[in-house]
Amino acid sequence: xxxxxxxxxxxxxxxxxxxxxxxxxxxxxxxxxxxxxxxxxxxxxxxxxxxxxxxxxxxxxxxxxxxxxxxxxxxxxxxxxxxxxxxxxxxxxxxxxxxxxxxxxxxxxxxxxxxxxxxxxxxxxxxxxxxxxxxxxxxxxxxxxxx
Amino acid sequence: xxxxxxxxxxxxxxxxxxxxxxxxxxxxxxxxxxxxxxxxxxxxxxxxxxxxxxxxxxxxxxxxxxxxxxxxxxxxxxxxxx
Numbered sequence: 576x577x578x579x580x581x582x583x584x585x586x587x588x589x590x591x592x593x594x595x596x597x598x599x600x601x602x603x604x605x606x607x608x609x610x611x612x613x614x615x616x617x618x619x620x621x622x623x624x625x626x627x628x629x630x631x632x633x634x635x636x637x638x639x640x641x642x643x644x645x646x647x648x649x650x651x652x653x654x655x656x657x658x659x660x661x662x663x664x665x666x667x668x669x670x671x672x673x674x675x676x677x678x679x680x681x682x683x684x685x686x687x688x689x690x691x692x693x694x695x696x697x698x699x700x701x702x703x704x705x706x707x708x709x710x711x712x713x714x715x716x717x718x719x720x721x722x
Numbered sequence: 723x724x725x726x727x728x729x730x731x732x733x734x735x736x737x738x739x740x741x742x743x744x745x746x747x748x749x750x751x752x753x754x755x756x757x758x759x760x761x762x763x764x765x766x767x768x769x770x771x772x773x774x775x776x777x778x779x780x781x782x783x784x785x786x787x788x789x790x791x792x793x794x795x796x797x798x799x800x801x802x803x804x
Contacts, residue, residue: 608804624803625730627796630780655803667804687804695777695796696803697730708731711800 576651577635579626581658584668593650593670600649600672604679606687608667610660614709617702624657624666627695631655634694642671642686646678653686655696685722692719724789726754728768729798735768745791751776752785754795769797 578584586607593603610622639651649672656666669686673679698709724747727740748754755776759766768774771785777796778787789795 626803627727627729627777627780627798630777630796633780691804692801693782694803695729695798695801697799698802699730708799709802711802 577632577639578654579631579635579657581656583656583665584654586668589652589654589668589670593652593672597649597672600674602673602676602679603670604676604683605668605670606683607665610662610664610666612662614700617704619662619700619702621662621701622660623699624660625697625699626657630695635690638686638689638693641689642682645685646673646682648673648678648682655694688719688722691715723791725794727794727796729796731799732768732774732797735764749789750785751778751783751787751789751795754789755785774799
């Protein structure tokens with residue numbers, strides 16, 4: 576299941592949804608991304624997340640489908656927030672269940688690596704020097720290419 | 723009619739969220755990119771191939787992708803979510 580919205584998400588509630596009435600999966604792996612206070616040599620005060628409505632959801636669905644094709648997974652949950660976010664706020668949630676841990680660990684990492692290089696989101700940071708759009712990192716692409 | 727959208731810093735540099743062009747304006751992504759780039763310095767810089775990605779009807783597209791009436795074309799910088 577895919578969600579893209581401004582509102583915050585409740586980690587505990589999302590975890591419960593992944594395990595509720597799920598007797599066949601023995602592993603749950605989750606990832607949460609947060610707004611941190613320092614990037615590329617500047618103090619960061621906050622973040623604005625822009626996206627391409629429609630394409631974003633389709634892109635996340637496609638990434639989820641690819642993960643399910645590569646690994647034997649139970650449930651996949653992706654939440655990505657948009658709009659203005661303050662320091663320490665949650666940005667993204669990925670939760671994956673599987674029979675065994677290896678598939679769940681790998682699929683969770685795969686989803687994040689693909690999300691970071693394919694899903695149409697753009698971050699604009701507010702720093703001590705003003706606002707700036709974050710530039711895509713070569714290391715993120717290399718990380719995604721390894722799959 | 724073809725709808726053209728811009729996102730992130732491209733939207734800010736060009737001062738446009740989007741625009742409409744006639745279906746006969748450009749028959750491919752490459753031609754559309756070239757025609758828009760001819761609109762001025764900011765457009766040429768912003769739409770430079772390599773630094774700006776393109777999607778047609780919300781799917782990533784190549785330069786030789788054919789454009790048809792009713793298509794939605796979006797230009798944007800490499801993505802930075804997560």
